[in-house]
Amino acid sequence: MAREASGLGRENAGQRILDASVRLFATRGYAATGIRPIADAAGVTTAALYYYAQTKNDLLMNVMRTGLSELLGSAQRAVAALDDPVDQIRALIDVHVRFGASDPDRAKVIDNEVQWLEGERRISIMTLRDEYEALWASVIARGNMLRSFQVQSESLARLALLEMCNGLAHWYRPDGPMTLEEIVAVFEDMAFSLLRVRDTNPASPVTNDP
């Protein structure tokens, strides 16, 4: 109770440092983000920063591992709970889009900054990412085999869908013209179209929203 009674009423320094890291890595990139701006944004000195992380690279690794593990875990649980490939793809879209919308900064870092992880770290994170893509691949392959989908190239379809979902982090704004629910619905619909899902409902009404 007395532990958080400091003046500013903010979270503890460790958390503030992580938050500042994600935000700055997302907006300026890992390579262009200095230790001093991170420390300034977190309201500490660089020396205090090094009390929480041994190197700047540790901050990046922390963001990557926790974020990707969370994404992969959610996706695996969603797929395991369903049987129909159509439902599974819908769930994958849902998880991915909501992940990107709930924390676009974290999504951008995970998507763009892997190359800066040093040594074994990069390999371990890329393995996680490969595992995530393999999950999508397995659902697409099964759906194609069961003739739920009609896809020419499974790998290109997977890449197209993932890029489509990743793009969200570049332009999504919570106060934009569409709600997140609307965006998710449209994304699911576009994914089904792209995969040529068979039992599609009659084409949805055409609108002109921005």
Next chain:
Amino acid sequence: MAREASGLGRENAGQRILDASVRLFATRGYAATGIRPIADAAGVTTAALYYYAQTKNDLLMNVMRTGLSELLGSAQRAVAALDDPVDQIRALIDVHVRFGASDPDRAKVIDNEVQWLEGERRISIMTLRDEYEALWASVIARGNMLRSFQVQSESLARLALLEMCNGLAHWYRPDGPMTLEEIVAVFEDMAFSLLRVRDTNPASPVTNDP
């Protein structure tokens, strides 16, 4: 004729500097690329580099403006030469995919490094990019109006298609399992599916290529 008779038989220094810039900006990012590595890769000193460009930012601007102008010009000519929105979208996919495949480094720089352009330059390049996206938007809107397409959200469809095409630069290898012609064909097919093009041929045969 005597002008190019120097020892190495390479292009002139100005061109070597531009080539090195694109390659390094693409692989390490603008912010993380020093002028000394650029000079080294071009086989000159940093002082010689500054004879050709006033600042490092000039090198980025050069890549951006020439590349984007070329892409926009090609796209505008292709669209102007056609009338059917279906043909126009096919042409846009074609131009964009071939642009990304012919020089992935340049495509990556154009896609990822705009934020590092200083002052008015960033605005002028973003205007070019907006013009390019507006071209896609106009084709999609007209196709939707003519009921050649059946798109729920024109803006999300445009973003999805552009992300899908941009993704090519991340994974395309000239010696990969598919030829560029095959990739273009699949991309056109996926685009038509996503846009729910009406007079689609019976679904293409399903294969399992990687």
Next chain:
DNA sequence: GTCTATACTAGGATAGAC
């Protein structure tokens, strides 16, 4: 846990000789 102060390296850019 957090500070001040600092070591050391690499960054962009320039001067002036040739």
Next chain:
DNA sequence: GTCTATCCTAGTATAGAC
């Protein structure tokens, strides 16, 4: 046109006091 040599700033990281 291209070089050598150098200026100044900002980078990561650490030492040691409190």
